[in-house]
Amino acid sequence: MMHIKPILAALKRHKAGTILIALQIALTLAIVCNAIFIIHQRLERVQRPTGMVETDLMAIHSAFVGMGDNQGGPLIKADLQALRQLPGVQDAVSLNSYPLRGGGWSTGVRTDVDAKDSKAHTTQYFGDDHVLSTMAVRLVAGRNFRSDEVVEADPRSVPDPSMVIVSKALADKLYPDGSALGKPIYIGDTKKPTTIIGIVERLGVPWNAMWSDDFYENSLILPVQLTSPYTSYLIRAKPGQLAEVMKAAPAALVKVNRLRVIPSERGVRTFAQIRDDAYKGDRGMAILMSVVCLVLLGVTAAGIVGLTSFWVGQRRKQIGVRRALGATKRDILSYFLTENLLIGVAGVAIGALLAIGMNLWLVTQFEMARLSLVYVLVGVVALLLLGQGAVLAPALRASRVSPVEATRSV
């Protein structure tokens, strides 16, 4: 191991450069830690499952023109019949919303009729007995609705349904002992109980925003076919026939009834597109942060190479003298590596504090999560390694300085 004292003495004569490199390392660490943290958080959200089998799935939004809230019933029925008869279609359903759609209904749920506050927050999906098969969500307990149990309702006058299928997350939240099946729940303000007849393994909410993260898997399905003229059709194609159905389904709907609007933007999408659209911001943010991180590390490494090269150039003579006095090539190499390590340690020490400070500021400003110290540790190690890597080339050049240099210009 090198003696540190002479290195420190030498650094004192290069205060400006030393401070600049340390500062750069510190700032880089602060930004890279927070950026990687943001990347990881975003990627975690992007990969979140909806509970549905997302292949061979598509959605169409449709609105009948000039209809009241109670007039859509027969038209939707005709649409569903046409869709389910299409050769490539396995099943189809009309819903008020579906996972990752963006807009939907949410409400509080109680298990005690007299409770003032709700026990859980959840989204509500309204559809018929084809919901489970179209979404291909897995029923883990109980049963599906029967077609004779499905009622029609104006969205402004939805009766309190007698039965409901809930997601496992919601069931566990409402009845933590696992006894949810067959138990009553009270949806919204109602005094009338709704019985849980089925539990599905997982079903996400229509939103992907931070505010809905708290109840992301709390969903319930009610056996109610809404009669509003505005509806979303979720369609499951037979395996491998999605492309044909994407063309055939909207055409079939227009053929059934022309007086409707299928929005030109986002009106007809495969579920892959829906997922892409929903998480565009998160994925983009992750890409942006990754690019910033990479360029930043590159810039910092380049800065270290530049300044160290300059120092090596400046000290050729001294290196020559040391070599002439018996220092080996390895001594010179380890001198520069140790020097960089010292500066790096100072830099990461300040940088770690900066990273935590920056995160605390982000927490207060943008309601972000707290930075886990693992990120800081990984960042510290990465930057120290980066420094050593960057200094290697100039240090090797220094170690090749011949002892003859000592004699030259003196």
Added chain:
Amino acid sequence: MFAYYLQLGLRSLRKNPLLTLLMVLAIGCGVAASMTTYSVFRATSNNPIPDKSSQLYVPQIDNWGPDASKDNKGEPPNAMTYTDAINLMRDKRAKRQTALYPAAISIVPTDPSMLPFRETSYAWYADAFAMFDIPFLYGHAWTADEDESHAAVAVIGKALNDKLFNGANSVGKNVSINGRDYRIVGVADKWNPEPVFYDVINTNGFDDPIEVFIPFTRAVELQTNTNGNNNCSHDPGKGWDSWIRSECVWLGFWAELPTTSEADAYRAYLNGYAAEQQRAGRFRWAPNTRLRNVTEWLDYQKVVPQEAKVSLMVSLGFLLICLVNTVGLLLAKFMRRSSEIGVRRALGAPRKEIYLQFLIEAAAVGLAGGVVGLLLTGLGVMGVSLVFEPDVARLAKLDVSLVLLTMLVAVLTTVLAAFYPTWRAAQVQPAWQLKSN
């Protein structure tokens, strides 16, 4: 002298191409990242109606009470009930006022080969056109009397007029909305405030321009649904009538109050109104109202996306690091030429000349960095749609002011970064340098 120093600078930069390239790329990347994210930030934090942003106000009335508002720092709901909006419209305490909501309506073209379609549509009062300074291409707004009589009239946007009437003056013609005829009284010229301040709640601040305007009174009479949010603290009961009489909030409201004294008077009026509702037994809590102007409202609603702020912060940090890096590299570069400086000083060049020479050299680096930055900013602005919603992304533009700003920031920051290395260079003692050679 300037030209000569520039020439010297360029020569010295060429002598050490790798180091120069490093500096130019670092500055270019830093500037480009900052400018790209700034272009988004600038678009989203724009004042959409600068002449009137301190005269247009959003009133809020707490009709849900402390139980609901405690979750929201004591703030009243963001939107208004039909009951309150109608009462405020009836009292007419502002110079102009309007309730509004995005109406769920479709246009049915007369051409049978065209399918029905939707455009961004709002139901509001006649006052809104003058309030929001909406320019007219043909015709004019409908009148207050037509509001009163729930008239079947409409104002359409330029794009819709182009689509339906090939841009001809369509005033007096009919347009079929939801299967009913409306007489067109005016065609609005391009009006596209960014952010969409008039309906932040339903658009998050960014949406397509409005193409159809219809009277609020008629829309409600025909039970036209809202295309926006509807929030209820309790079950509103069954049917349309009980819904609009309920405490569900779903309407926007704007009041034009040209002076601060009028705004103060309106504040007092709002509190008086809430107190009256309390006396009538509708509210069981003390008046809790707000009155925010456009700027305050956009700020309160956090219209600037979180992404825009975070990425601007990160890129500014990035620029800072690039500058620290440039300070270091310039220092190395300048100090390497100590002997050259020594010779110049010994031959009689004052410190001022050394400063000038090296600052000009740095400015050349900055200029080159700016050009690289400009190219990367162009790429960045094109790539903005990767990160932001399309409604937001399309606002980011590389215009003349952004180009100038990019160059300015690049040159200024580089020259700023060069101050310390230049000062060090000017401190070089001629005697020391001459002696050692």
